[in-house]
Amino acid sequence: MSEPFGASIEFRSVSKSFPGTAAPALTELNLRIEAGELMVLVGPSGCGKTTTLRLINRLIEPTSGAVLVDGAETTTHAVEVLRRDIGYVIQHVGLFPHRTIAQNIATVPKLLGWSASTIAERVDELAAEVGLDHDLLRRYPAELSGGQQQRVGVARALAARPRILLMDEPFSAVDPIVRSRLQDELARLHQRVGTTIVLVTHDIDEAVRLGDRVAVFATGRLAQVATPDALMAAPADAFVESFLGADRSLRRLALRTLGQLVDRTHTPDAASEVRLDAGLPGRSAVDALLASGADRVAVTESGRVVGHLTLAALTRLLATPDGHT
Ligand SMILES: Nc1ncnc2c1ncn2[C@@H]1O[C@H](COP(=O)(O)OP(=O)(O)O)[C@@H](O)[C@H]1O
Numbered sequence: 001m002s003e004p005f006g007a008s009i010e011f012r013s014v015s016k017s018f019p020g021t022a023a024p025a026l027t028e029l030n031l032r033i034e035a036g037e038l039m040v041l042v043g044p045s046g047c048g049k050t051t052t053l054r055l056i057n058r059l060i061e062p063t064s065g066a067v068l069v070d071g072a073e074t075t076t077h078a079v080e081v082l083r084r085d086i087g088y089v090i091q092h093v094g095l096f097p098h099r100t101i102a103q104n105i106a107t108v109p110k111l112l113g114w115s116a117s118t119i120a121e122r123v124d125e126l127a128a129e130v131g132l133d134h135d136l137l138r139r140y141p142a143e144l145s146g147g148q149q150q151r152v153g154v155a156r157a158l159a160a161r162p163r164i165l166l167m168d169e170p171f172s173a174v175d176p177i178v179r180s181r182l183q184d185e186l187a188r189l190h191q192r193v194g195t196t197i198v199l200v201t202h203d204i205d206e207a208v209r210l211g212d213r214v215a216v217f218a219t220g221r222l223a224q225v226a227t228p229d230a231l232m233a234a235p236a237d238a239f240v241e242s243f244l245g246a247d248r249s250l251r252r253l254a255l256r257t258l259g260q261l262v263d264r265t266h267t268p269d270a271a272s273e274v275r276l277d278a279g280l281p282g283r284s285a286v287d288a289l290l291a292s293g294a295d296r297v298a299v300t301e302s303g304r305v306v307g308h309l310t311l312a313a314l315t316r317l318l319a320t321p322d323g324h325t
């Protein structure tokens with residue numbers, strides 16, 4: 001990761017009740033998000049994810065407890081000052097329909113009084129950063145696909161270099177292929193920019209793919225916070241376990257490459273062996289074994305066999321809590 005540019009976020013015993021509702025939306029939330037971290041909030045519908053996110057930029061205020069950004073309570077400064085440092089992206093981005101893409105992206109810098117040339121430079125830079133074709137900058141939102149509009153939303157949210165980016169189900173409305181591409185791009189962007197990102201999703205696959213850590217919410221409470229690997233290796237309770245689903249072990253394998261799992265002490269020589277590149281996810285070994293009926297795959301680096309992975313070894317890996325043999 002680049003220099004820790006992002007700000008830390010901390011929830012201290014935060015509860016939130018909405019008027020006229022029986023149960024609190026959030027009860028005694030304690031959670032620290034490190035500077036530069038990509039934290040994913042995941043859980044079933046109505047469990048309090050959006051509420052948690054909106055407490056950060058003060059779209060809503062806690063009933064009790066405190067939210068801190070870089071160690072200072074968010075109520076210390078005027079809300080406009082706080083939000084200047086916090087980008088916000090939602091599922092339907094809400095671009096201004098009668099402004100061009102460039103003008104949409106430039107919204108916040110313009111409010112902040114940046115010069116026209118600085119803004120133009122920044123818009124170009126952002127378009128490249130989020131993978132928007134330069135020709136699109138002169139177009140209007142309705143002329144863009146859903147995925148492109150989502151990219152504009154991210155560019156707009158990042159325009160004034162906020163130290164925090166909040167994303168509420170940002171990819172839920174786009175089709176799976178575009179979604180996968182947007183996820184990859186977000187991961188790369190996060191690596192480059194070092195902004196603290198808090199991303200809400202109901203999709204556990206998206207959560208474990210993107211999160212440095214994942215916070216699993218049950219109704220109104222935080223059930224577990226852990227790295228994706230630790231989460232899948234050791235769910236804290238029955239709720240988390242059921243939310244992760246029966247194939248959580250296989251998901252863990254998706255997080256590692258064959259190069260990380262391969263047994264390099266045995267180099268198979270049979271030419272007929274199933275060969276897989278070391279850069280592929282661990283799960284592809286299971287798929288290949290099931291498809292071929294073989295009991296081992298040969299793992300290659302630059303086309304050269306470096307070791308093998310047996311069905312027995314994979315079974316052992318899946319059974320060990322920390323995923324190491
Ligand atoms: N403005 C509101 N007024 C009343 N109840 C709300 C409001 N916003 C959210 N809630 C309730 O709070 C709970 C959590 O909502 P939310 O944080 O939006 O869940 P999620 O984003 O996890 O789906 C739900 O029961 C929801 O109905």
Ligand SMILES: [Mg+2]
Binds near residue numbers: 050051
């Ligand atoms: Mg929500």
